[in-house]
Amino acid sequence: MKISPTITVAAGLSTGADKRHEDGQMLRVRTTKGWTLYDPRLAWMLVAPVLLLLIIFLVLPIAVMAVYTFFTFVTAGVETGTLTTANWHEFLTDSYYHGFLWKTLRVAAMTALLCGVLGYFPAYFIWATTFKHKWLLLLLLIVPFWISFTIRTFSWINILGEQGVINVALLKMGIISEPLPMLYNEGAVIVGLLHFLLPYMILNVYVSLESIDRTLISAARSMGCTSAQAFREVTLPLSLPGLAAGLLLCFVLAAGSYVTPQLLGSGRDALFGNLISDTIMEQLNWPMGATLSIVLFVVLGFFAAIYTRYMGMSQIVKGLGG
Amino acid sequence: MTPGPSSGTGFQKVLDNMTAPKLPGQQSGALFSSAGSSAVLEKSSPAVEFRNIEIAYGKFVAVRDFSLSIQKGSFVTLLGPSGCGKTTILRSIAGLVDISGGQIMIDGRRVDDVPIYKRNIGLVFQSYALFPHKSVFDNVAFGLKYHNVPKSDIERKVGKALEMVRLPGSEKKLPSQLSGGQQQRIALARAIVFEPQVLLLDEPLSALDANMREEMRVEIKKIQKETGITAIFVTHDQEEALSMSDRIVVMNAGAMEQIGAPEEVYEMPATAFVADFLGKANMLAGTVSKSDGPTATVTLAAGQTVKVVSPKPLSPGAPVTVVVRPEKLSLESGAMANRLTGRVASTSYLGGSATYEIDIGGKRTVRVNTQINGRVVREGGAINIGFDPAGCVLLDEKGIRIS
Ligand SMILES: Nc1ncnc2c1ncn2[C@@H]1O[C@H](COP(=O)(O)OP(=O)(O)OP(=O)(O)O)[C@@H](O)[C@H]1O
Ligand SMILES: [Mg+2]
Numbered sequence: 001m002k003i004s005p006t007i008t009v010a011a012g013l014s015t016g017a018d019k020r021h022e023d024g025q026m027l028r029v030r031t032t033k034g035w036t037l038y039d040p041r042l043a044w045m046l047v048a049p050v051l052l053l054l055i056i057f058l059v060l061p062i063a064v065m066a067v068y069t070f071f072t073f074v075t076a077g078v079e080t081g082t083l084t085t086a087n088w089h090e091f092l093t094d095s096y097y098h099g100f101l102w103k104t105l106r107v108a109a110m111t112a113l114l115c116g117v118l119g120y121f122p123a124y125f126i127w128a129t130t131f132k133h134k135w136l137l138l139l140l141l142i143v144p145f146w147i148s149f150t151i152r153t154f155s156w157i158n159i160l161g162e163q164g165v166i167n168v169a170l171l172k173m174g175i176i177s178e179p180l181p182m183l184y185n186e187g188a189v190i191v192g193l194l195h196f197l198l199p200y201m202i203l204n205v206y207v208s209l210e211s212i213d214r215t216l217i218s219a220a221r222s223m224g225c226t227s228a229q230a231f232r233e234v235t236l237p238l239s240l241p242g243l244a245a246g247l248l249l250c251f252v253l254a255a256g257s258y259v260t261p262q263l264l265g266s267g268r269d270a271l272f273g274n275l276i277s278d279t280i281m282e283q284l285n286w287p288m289g290a291t292l293s294i295v296l297f298v299v300l301g302f303f304a305a306i307y308t309r310y311m312g313m314s315q316i317v318k319g320l321g322g
Numbered sequence: 323m324t325p326g327p328s329s330g331t332g333f334q335k336v337l338d339n340m341t342a343p344k345l346p347g348q349q350s351g352a353l354f355s356s357a358g359s360s361a362v363l364e365k366s367s368p369a370v371e372f373r374n375i376e377i378a379y380g381k382f383v384a385v386r387d388f389s390l391s392i393q394k395g396s397f398v399t400l401l402g403p404s405g406c407g408k409t410t411i412l413r414s415i416a417g418l419v420d421i422s423g424g425q426i427m428i429d430g431r432r433v434d435d436v437p438i439y440k441r442n443i444g445l446v447f448q449s450y451a452l453f454p455h456k457s458v459f460d461n462v463a464f465g466l467k468y469h470n471v472p473k474s475d476i477e478r479k480v481g482k483a484l485e486m487v488r489l490p491g492s493e494k495k496l497p498s499q500l501s502g503g504q505q506q507r508i509a510l511a512r513a514i515v516f517e518p519q520v521l522l523l524d525e526p527l528s529a530l531d532a533n534m535r536e537e538m539r540v541e542i543k544k545i546q547k548e549t550g551i552t553a554i555f556v557t558h559d560q561e562e563a564l565s566m567s568d569r570i571v572v573m574n575a576g577a578m579e580q581i582g583a584p585e586e587v588y589e590m591p592a593t594a595f596v597a598d599f600l601g602k603a604n605m606l607a608g609t610v611s612k613s614d615g616p617t618a619t620v621t622l623a624a625g626q627t628v629k630v631v632s633p634k635p636l637s638p639g640a641p642v643t644v645v646v647r648p649e650k651l652s653l654e655s656g657a658m659a660n661r662l663t664g665r666v667a668s669t670s671y672l673g674g675s676a677t678y679e680i681d682i683g684g685k686r687t688v689r690v691n692t693q694i695n696g697r698v699v700r701e702g703g704a705i706n707i708g709f710d711p712a713g714c715v716l717l718d719e720k721g722i723r724i725s
Contacts, residue, residue, distance in 0.1 A: 219451040221438045222416050223516065224468030229439075233464075237455050 062297065068290035077284040087291040097275075097292070101299065104272040107186065108255035111193045115250040116243055118194065119201030123242075124235075126202075127209040138206070141199045153192050153263050160188055160264075184266040192260040197253055201246040208242020209235070248307045252300050272296050367430030369394045369552035370415060370520055375424035377410050384410045385576045388424075392554065392569075397546055399555045401563040402573030403599065408556040412522050415554065416443050428519055439468070444513030444551075448525040450505045452497040458484070458508055459493035465516035483515040484508075486545055503534040510542065514549060521546070521553045527562060539566055560600050564588060572596045588647075594721030597645045604651070604688045605717075606644040610636045617711060620644055624684025628660040631712040633725050642724070643717040648677065648691035650713040653705060661708045664688065666699050680705060 035042070072082045091097050126137045144152060159165050162179040170176045182188060212235060220230040258273030265271075270278070276296065280289035370392040377385040385407040392398050400408040413419045415426060417438035426433050433441055444465075445451075452461050462480045471479065484490050487507035497505055506526055513521055526542070527535045543566050546553045557563055563570050564584045572579045572587060572595075580592040591597035594605060608622040618636045621627050622644070630644055664682035676698050678690045690707055699705055716724045 213449065213451065215447050215449055215451040216453060218413075218416075218418050219445060219447065220453075220464070222418070222441070222443055222445040223465035223512070224439045224442075226437075226439050229468065234453060 062294075065290045065293055068287055069294055071287040071290075073285050073287045079287050087287050090288065091291050091295060097295075100270070100272050100275050101295070104255050104296075105299075107190065107193075107271060108251045111190050111197065111254040112247045112251040114190065114194055115197050115201040116247050119198050119246060120205055120239075120243065122198075123202045123205035123209060126206055138203075141202055144195075144199060149196065150259055150263075152195065153260055156188065156192050156195070156264055157183060160191070183264065184269070186265065186269050188264040189261045189269050189271075192264040193254045193257060196257075196260065197250040200249050200253070204246035204249065205239060205242045208239045208245075212238045244307070244310075248304060252304060255300055256296065367427070368392050369396075369429060370554065371425075371427040371430075372411075373425040373427070375411075375414065375421045375426060377407070377414055377419060378422045383576060385414075388576075388578060390571060390578065390581065392552060394552055395550045396568040397543065397553045397555065397566060398569045398571060399557060399563040399567040400571050400573055401557060401560065401600075402579075403558060406573045407576040408558075408573060409524055412524050412554060412556050415441075415520065415522060416445055417441050442469075442516075442518050444516070444518035444521040446506070446509050446513045446521070446523040446526045448528055450497070450502075450509045450529070452505055452509055452512070454497055456496075457493065458489075458495050458497065458500070461497065461508060462512045462515055465512060465518075469516045471516070479515055480511075483511040486514075486548070487511045487541070502530050503538060506530065506538060507541075510545065514545070514551060517551075519552070521551045523553060523555045525557055526555075527557070528559070535562075542566070564600075572599065574599075590715060590723065590725075591645065592723050594643065594645075594717050597715065597717070601647055602689060603715075604646045604648065606646065606686070606688070608642060608644060610638050610640045610642055613638050622684075622686075624682055624686050626662050626682070628662070628709075629711040630714055630716060632716055636716075636724070641719045643721070645715040645717060646688075646709050646713065648689040651688065651690040651692070651707050651709050653678075653690065653692055653699070653707055659708070659711050661706055662688070663704070663706055666701050666703045666705055669698060669701055671698055678705070680707060682707075 068079075069087050070083045070085065071079045072084045072086065073079050126134065129137070131137070157164065160182040161167070162181075162183070164183070166182065167176075167179040171179065216234050216238070217230050220234050221227070225233060255271070256273055257271060258277060261269050261271045261274050262277075272292070273296070276289055276292045279285050279292060283289075368391040370390075372388050372390045375385060375388050376383060388407075388411065390398075400411060402408055410419060414421050415428070415433075417433070417436065421434065428441070428443075453464070456464070459480055462483055463476050466476045466479060480493065481490065484492060487510055489504060489507050489511070492500070492504070492508070497508065500508065506529075509526070523542070527538050530538060539562060542553075542555075555563075555566060567584055569581060570584055570587045571581045574595045580587055580596045582590075587596065588600055591600060591603065597603040597605065606622050606628075608620040608628075610618050611621045611627065612619040613632075613636045615635060616631055616633075617629055618632050619627055619629055620642055628644060636642065662680075662682050664680040667679040667681045667687055669679075670677040671694075675691060675693050678692075678699065679687045680690055681687050688707065718724050
């Protein structure tokens with residue numbers, strides 16, 4: 001008679017219960033005061049606080065927002081509960097919104113790709129280095145998080161602005177006669193986003209590199225690969241899941257960004273987040289603001305879902321490596 | 323047909339090189355620039371030769387003053403406890419670790435400065451190290467691709483190699499869809515398909531379960547025989563070493579203890595370490611009490627006297643260790659010259675045979691492994707054991723065999 005380990009453990013832990021397992025005897029799950037080890041009720045109890053928080057602070061507000069999209073906007077700051085599809089109609093027909101959505105996705109995609117290209121190398125370096133204090137390099141990645149994100153974004157004004165470090169230096173050296181317009185454009189926004197997102201990318205790629213069995217590389221080398229060929233055949237393909245995860249993360253975070261375009265971009269460089277903020281804070285149009293929020297939520301959710309599906313596959317491949 | 327460096331073997335016959343038996347090395351040039359003269363070299367130079375190599379990891383010397391010459395087509399096993407430097411030596415042949423002193427020659431050519439990818443060596447790892455993102459076909463074809471084998475040949479050779487490891491038709495599978503044993507077969511196919519000069523196997527069986535291990539042992543040995551490839555096998559399993567090898571190199575703490583054929587190493591351990599590591603021999607310390615030509619009488623620490631045959635006259639009073647294999651001891655031996663009396667401390671019944679730990683006094687237990695005829699002696703039973711005076715090996719006070 002096979003005794004499942006779970007049951008055995010449960011029996012082992014029980015107090016005062018009969019511990020003999022005799023062949024042919026019916027095996028019951030032993031319990032202590034009516035509880036078994038790995039009791040589903042225990043699992044629910046442990047998850048409950050988080051679940052409750054999520055419901056109250058995430059699911060519920062989103063539901064309220066969703067309802068709000070059907071409210072009627074009267075005038076700034078005033079709306080009635082009369083249900084209408086006018087907001088959705090406006091969003092779906094007005095190309096003004098479509099333009100914003102498109103631009104947001106474009107900027108986010110560009111940022112994510114740049115992050116991927118710029119982030120892979122540092123990650124690879126940290127992974128490949130024989131430097132004894134690797135942890136220090138990883139720590140350096142986290143250091144920026146010790147400073148407020150807003151302050152870090154502001155710092156770019158002192159670097160890229162007309163009175164910023166770069167312009168002043170170039171002017172002093174006589175290389176340029178007029179300050180270069182580097183701030184308040186899409187480039188500045190992307191630079192700011194890169195600054196914010198690169199650590200996420202590097203960490204993601206690093207983790208997937210770290211999970212590669214290094215004997216695979218030895219194997220490739222012994223079969224005639226140069227280092228570069230071994231990288232192309234083994235290291236790169238096996239680190240793609242991390243790169244893919246990093247890309248998704250950077251894309252979603254960039255598409256949802258609000259502070260960076262606000263501080264480093266001009267009015268024309270506003271992203272969808274700024275549009276939402278403007279609709280709610282300036283126009284005081286809550287129903288439309290809610291509609292736009294739900295749109296962004298659904299669009300990014302859609303991307304994440306598609307992506308995870310695809311990544312789920314490559315994740316399996318990666319799992320085999322470990 | 324001009325013989326390439328490894329072509330004097332049956333390799334070509336098996337892997338069937340067909341029209342142009344081009345060895346990868348000949349195409350890339352550098353490594354086999356002396357290929358033309360290798361017909362001469364072949365007879366004279368061993369497949370792999372170490373000359374006083376030393377390998378250090380930083381300040382830690384993992385291998386010291388190691389010299390070994392391995393004949394073409396032979397199966398040599400490096401045997402030793404964990405951490406003794408077996409893997410390090412193997413990796414040094416492949417070029418995965420740098421040696422800090424001495425020379426390594428492959429087919430009579432120094433390879434110290436030859437980079438890994440030009441060394442033409444097949445490696446099989448303990449962890450299989452199959453590429454998880456590549457199909458079985460691509461895994462096996464990998465080495466061929468990087469040895470510039472034409473596409474048309476690749477398919478045929480991969481097919482042949484898979485047949486050899488008895489997994490034909492598995493080309494499209496991913497490694498994850500195979501069992502451990504099957505994965506190790508694919509790893510073996512991948513390592514031999516491009517006809518390397520040497521096949522290196524680093525504990526290839528230790529991740530397999532016991533039954534599979536035995537099966538793979540036979541199979542690896544068979545394939546090695548068929549292909550005639552020179553194989554260097556690393557293990558810490560003495561049974562593996564004894565059953566597969568042409569020669570065994572017993573290692574301890576980065577240095578070689580003994581080299582020889584399996585029977586030689588087993589029957590005539592050169593040092594106390596070898597005697598103990600291979601087969602857990604009984605080491606009975608004592609002193610010579612009487613010496614009479616080839617035979618001597620030794621008084622054991624526990625007080626008994628035994629007669630032994632020594633290859634060299636011993637001087638009375640000299641400390642010796644009498645090494646007796648558990649199988650060389652017999653129970654209830656009326657006629658035996660050396661009789662020791664003891665009490666069974668533990669019995670392990672193994673089916674056809676049994677292993678006893680027998681307390682012979684003086685805090686010594688002796689291990690006896692014997693066929694069961696009659697009954698199994700249980701713990702606590704008094705027992706007589708004996709051994710043939712010629713059935714033991716004598717070690718001097720330094721633990722070196724007296725010869
Ligand atoms: N990369 C390394 N850096 C420093 N020391 C190492 C390194 N690799 C191995 N060593 C040391 O070198 C010694 C020999 O290691 P090696 O891996 O060759 O042992 P082994 O005989 O293969 O052992 P095992 O049977 O456990 O595989 C060990 O003491 C180990 O600690
Ligand atoms: Mg090892």
